[in-house]
Structure formats: structure tokens, C-alpha cells
Amino acid sequence: MPELPDDVAAMTYEQARDELVLVVQRLETGDQPLETSLDLWERGEALAARCQQWLDGARQRLDAARAQSATASDEPQEQ
Template sequence: MAENINEDIKAMSFERALEELETIVQKLESGRAPLQESIAIYERGEALKAHCDGLLKTAEARIEKITLSRDGKPAGTEPLDER
């Protein structure tokens, strides 16, 4: 059931998902939300966090660093993080 509720997260930009996640954290930290609501927004927060993590991993995979030749001129690119 939670998957249907969080279906909209898949289409969110990183910035929008992070913004909503920050709002959820603030609400949970305030302690003002009733227990059932706290559980529901915590679960949504987990889905938002997973979405942000996925978007970051995708972005990291696309980043490359420029390699230089011995004379200091650009010679090509290689993955930024060679794990």
C-alpha cells in the first residue's frame, strides 16, 4: 500500500525530493505529529531518501574527470571514481 502512496516520488527531481524530506524531518523532530501520522511520514521519508540516493548514484556514474597528457594538455576522460 505504501508503494501506491509514494508513486509520485519516482517522478520527483532531486531538489524537490530533498525539500520534502527536509520538511518531514522537521515535522518529526518537532514531535507535534500524532503517532499514526509520524509513522506514515517516516515511511514516506524513507522512500524519498532512497529516491535521492538513487539519483545521486546515477549522477556520480555520469561524472568523469579530464585526464592530462605529460605536457599538461587534455588527453581524454576517465571515470571519476574507479572502484
């Protein structure tokens, strides 16, 4: 995965998602010059990648918690 711009890499999921929504809205209007549209597209790709990083991290944390819970429930209970 290409390296994200520093400002994007520092964003929370919500910040990246909200800015991505704005980028998509601007692209959908179709009234941007080509160079601006390309810049917006690249920014959108970086923002989407940041959101995916957050989602992947959340999935890993959930999987680890489930595994830990499953291990704990398999252990004999002390009386």
C-alpha cells in the same frame, strides 16, 4: 530496494530533498500522533531513497566522464 511510490519516483533531486526537509521538520516537532509519525517516517525513507538514486546516477555519470577523459588523453594525438 523497495519500489518507490509513483509520485516520489517522478521527483527531481531538489523536489525530493525539499520535501524530505519538511518531513524531518515535522517529525522533529514530536507533536504528531503515532500513526502520522509512522506515515511521515515511511515517506521520508522513500524521499531519501529517491535522493540517493539521483546521487548514485550523478556519481556514475561523473565516473564515466572521467573514464572517457582518461581514455582520450591516453590516445596518441594526430599531427
